[in-house]
Amino acid sequence: MHIFGIDKRTRTIKLATAAAVTATALTAGGVAISANPAKAAVRSCSAGTPATQRPVLEYRDVGSCVTELQRRLISHGISVTGGADGSFGPGTVTAVKRFQQVRRLHVDGIVGQVTWSTLVGTASSGAGGTYRTTRCGNNGNKVLLVFDDASPSMRGYRNLVATAKANNIGIAVAPNGNAVRAGRADPAYARANGMLVVDHTYDHKDLTRLSSSQIQWEITQPYVRSNYVRPPYGAYNARVSSVLARNGKYNCMWNLDPRDWDGKSAWSAANYIVRNASAGSTVVVHLNHMGATASTLPYIKKGLANRGLTMCAPWSGPTREHMPPTYC
Incomplete structure (x- = not known):
């Protein structure tokens, strides 16, 4: 800062004032902000x-x-x-x-x-990357499995995540908030292992049948804490999309469904994925169905590799509550 044409006393006062302003900070909501008198x-x-x-x-x-x-x-x-x-x-x-x-x-x-x-x-x-609803953070040419709903037990949930990590497979887990509260899912454990965590709402209700305030409540409970949300049953409309956007949430859908919930065995669903996945497939599977048989993961990885396809890899470090539009 250069000051010309003023006496020494005035210059000293102005410099002192500038220094005081620079040193001053406003704190609001835990955020330090430099003060600016202009x-x-x-x-x-x-x-x-x-x-x-x-x-x-x-x-x-x-x-x-x-x-x-x-x-x-x-x-x-x-x-x-x-x-x-x-x-x-x-x-x-x-x-x-x-x-x-x-x-x-x-x-x-x-x-x-x-x-x-x-x-x-x-x-x-x-x-x-640009977020695409049916890809759920899978913006490359890989295959991403997204496991939603709730595991029968915490042991099964952790085994699924650990098996994915051990085989260098990046998956997404989308538990319900009530399952986290009941001790059957642990978002922090998945994040620590480099997996994508998605909020599947608290009560697993059809969001299209709820009011805007009820939707807001379902997607903001402090259990999963993610800016990725998978609407239960894949049910959403313009109003649901508006509430998600207003809260800074990505809508996490899919483009391949092996219907593991529909009376199929875990291995039948795994074979469906191996046969039908393509580069960029985001697959909907369930923690309480195929997810309960973690050994399907290396099987799927090998089967896809035989077709020239690659599964997503986990992040080398922990993932976060607020994720970018690209996971893999």
């Missing part, structure tokens, strides 16, 4: 504005570009307190930092060129 900038842009032409945004900015930022965050599965209200408040700072952390960017809560580019899908760095 009036918040008013920004303007549209959804079609290229990332390279979007302004740097930070705490206290307002306007249509902030609204666009908040909408982008929500579309990436990041919850924004207050929604897309056009005001860069503490909730948006938290959301930006969470997005930067998930996408492995520099975490500072400021939306610069790299963060903007990642939000609009033009950046090559970070764990990226």
